[in-house]
Amino acid sequence: MKTELERVEPRPARRRFLQGAAALASTLIAPGVLLYISSHATETATKSPRWGLLIDTNAMSEADVDACVQACKREHGWQSRAGSKTDAQWIRKVGLSDPQSGHRRFLPMMCQHCENPPCVDVCPTGASFKRADGIVLVNRHICIGCRYCMMACPYKARSFIHEPLQDQLPVAPRGKGTVESCTLCVHRIDRDGADAVPACAEAVNQGGRSAIVFGDLNDSDSEIVKRLRKHGGTKLRADMGLNPALRYQGL
Amino acid sequence: MSKSLHPLPILMIALLVWLSCTVSAADEVASSGFGSVAIPRPAKPDNASECVEPVEVMRREHMKFLLHQRDATVLEGERDSKYSLTGCMDCHNPARNDGQVVRYPDPRHFCADCHRYASVKIDCFECHADRGLSRSQQSRLIPELNTGLVSSQTFHRQLERSGED
Numbered sequence: 001m002k003t004e005l006e007r008v009e010p011r012p013a014r015r016r017f018l019q020g021a022a023a024l025a026s027t028l029i030a031p032g033v034l035l036y037i038s039s040h041a042t043e044t045a046t047k048s049p050r051w052g053l054l055i056d057t058n059a060m061s062e063a064d065v066d067a068c069v070q071a072c073k074r075e076h077g078w079q080s081r082a083g084s085k086t087d088a089q090w091i092r093k094v095g096l097s098d099p100q101s102g103h104r105r106f107l108p109m110m111c112q113h114c115e116n117p118p119c120v121d122v123c124p125t126g127a128s129f130k131r132a133d134g135i136v137l138v139n140r141h142i143c144i145g146c147r148y149c150m151m152a153c154p155y156k157a158r159s160f161i162h163e164p165l166q167d168q169l170p171v172a173p174r175g176k177g178t179v180e181s182c183t184l185c186v187h188r189i190d191r192d193g194a195d196a197v198p199a200c201a202e203a204v205n206q207g208g209r210s211a212i213v214f215g216d217l218n219d220s221d222s223e224i225v226k227r228l229r230k231h232g233g234t235k236l237r238a239d240m241g242l243n244p245a246l247r248y249q250g251l
Numbered sequence: 252m253s254k255s256l257h258p259l260p261i262l263m264i265a266l267l268v269w270l271s272c273t274v275s276a277a278d279e280v281a282s283s284g285f286g287s288v289a290i291p292r293p294a295k296p297d298n299a300s301e302c303v304e305p306v307e308v309m310r311r312e313h314m315k316f317l318l319h320q321r322d323a324t325v326l327e328g329e330r331d332s333k334y335s336l337t338g339c340m341d342c343h344n345p346a347r348n349d350g351q352v353v354r355y356p357d358p359r360h361f362c363a364d365c366h367r368y369a370s371v372k373i374d375c376f377e378c379h380a381d382r383g384l385s386r387s388q389q390s391r392l393i394p395e396l397n398t399g400l401v402s403s404q405t406f407h408r409q410l411e412r413s414g415e416d
Contacts, residue, residue, distance in 0.1 A: 131328065139325050140378060166354060168380050170337045175378030190328040 049194070049216040050115075050134035051184055052245035053201070054224045054233055057107045059211035059250075064204045065093045065106040068212075071203035072110075075185065076172035088174075089159045090182045091200060096251070105250070108200060108212075110182035111136060111157040112236060112244030119149035119158065128179075134217075134245050135184050145177040154237055157181045184245075194222070217245060291364040296342040303333040313339075317375075336379055344383035355381040 069091050073079060078088040091110040097103065117136045119128045127143035130136050138149075138158075150158045158181040161174060168174050171187040185198035194216055197205070201212035215224030227233075233247030280287040302309050304316075316334040323329040343361040353360050355376035358367055362381075366373060 129326070131326070133328075137325070141321055141325065164377070166381075168378065170340065170380040170383070173378040173380070178378070186328065187330065190330045 048132055048218065050218045050245060051189060052113070052134070052215065052217040052224060052247065053184070053198070054213040054215075054227055054247050054249065055107060056211050056213075057105055057248055057250040059209060060106065060108075060204060062093070062095070062104075062106045064211060065108050067203040068108045068200035069093060071199040072182070075169075075199035076174070076183075077167070077169040078172075078174065078180075086162055087159070088161065088180065090180065107248060107251070109155065109157070110200075110246075111153075111184070112155050112242070112246045113182075113184060115243035115245070116241065118152040118154065118242065122148040122152040124148065131186075133189075135186055135189070136181075137183055137186065138179050138181065140173065140175065140178040140180070143178040145179065147179060149179055153181075154240060154242075194219075288368065291368045293343070293361045293364045296344070299342050302342075303338070336375065340380060341383045353382065 072091045076090060078090060080087040080089055091108050094107050094109045096105045096107070113134055113136045115134065117128070117130055120130055120136065123129075124146060125142050125144055127139045127141075128136070128149045129139060145160065147160055150156075150160060158179050160179050161176050164176045165174055172183075174180055185196065185200075188196040188198065196214060198212075198214055201214050204211045210223075213224045213227060215222040217225060219225060227249075228247060231249055233249050234251045235242075235244050235247060281290055304312070317336055317339075320329075320332055320334040320336070323332065324335065339362075355363050358364060360381065362373070362376075365371075
């Protein structure tokens with residue numbers, strides 16, 4: 001299935017302000033007092049999808065998170081030596097523990113595919129960009145390897161390739177001097193559309209489980225939106241207002 | 252006035268003979284003041300009879316097709332175009348029958364063959380896969396497919412399955 005995509009507006013904040021201004025219906029209820037009614041909420045449902053993941057940490061063991069990482073490595077052909085701070089890291093395992101109860105929890109951490117991505121704001125060449133369907137990518141053809149985006153990302157989701165590579169996989173071009181991160185398995189999404197299953201989700205959703213759900217956050221009938229409506233989901237560092245497309249349950 | 256042969260037709264015939272000789276020689280070797288270089292004859296794929304465009308067009312325009320396609324793919328997610336680099340490497344797969352891996356720096360590589368001749372330096376293959384997947388890789392992971400080359404997409408699905416075992 002081919003997704004219809006639109007050009008991304010380079011200055012979303014300004015555009016939203018202008019749209020918001022247009023969408024406000026004002027009524028004069030008293031001299032100097034205006035009642036504003038915003039129709040913004042009805043406009044958020046658009047034709048364009050916004051792909052996201054719902055990660056249910058209640059359903060995931062430490063081994064499941066490891067399986068996610070392994071699946072991502074196999075899918076995209078990256079490796080990471082233990083203890084190395086400079087190796088590729090598209091996805092990593094994060095452990096949380098409560099010292100009082102001793103409760104431990106593990107979650108996969110990767111690019112959160114923000115609606116307002118700081119990595120895109122800081123990129124001097126426009127290499128770091130957000131596709132019309134919400135996937136945040138690096139256009140390695142114009143990335144100069146300055147690594148501003150790595151510093152801007154609050155999730156530490158990006159890594160830099162320091163050494164020349166060979167034998168890359170056809171679906172995942174990677175090369176020295178450029179920054180890379182989770183692509184939400186964009187090659188699968190472009191091929192399968194809403195039926196796509198990212199490699200990490202495929203690895204943990206064995207045997208009828210659905211610990212990681214992929215879907216369109218703009219489609220009210222999609223599985224991911226239904227589950228979010230029923231059980232809610234946490235945006236990591238929601239206080240920063242980045243509105244990530246990855247949502248976690250059980251944190 | 253004697254009826255001797257006019258020199259012009261003789262000269263023209265001689266010129267034609269000389270020209271035909273040089274043209275046939277140029278099929279094999281290009282000569283210059285610095286010596287001669289064999290003209291590249293990159294191998295044709297054995298799984299396809301024709302390219303996405305006529306050979307003459309591809310020789311001159313393939314870089315424009317690829318440059319346009321790279322932006323369409325990265326920015327807009329268009330991956331099923333006939334001008335994809337992955338598509339090139341699937342057909343013009345430089346993996347050899349003996350299982351030897353032929354990477355881009357090797358002059359036997361399909362792209363490197365002409366690029367060396369024309370003194371063209373590209374950096375596509377510093378990031379992109381420089382071949383469809385080699386027979387040796389395939390035979391290691393998927394013995395039943397050892398008999399022929401498969402497309403990278405097919406290979407990838409096989410790779411996923413073999414990883415699950």
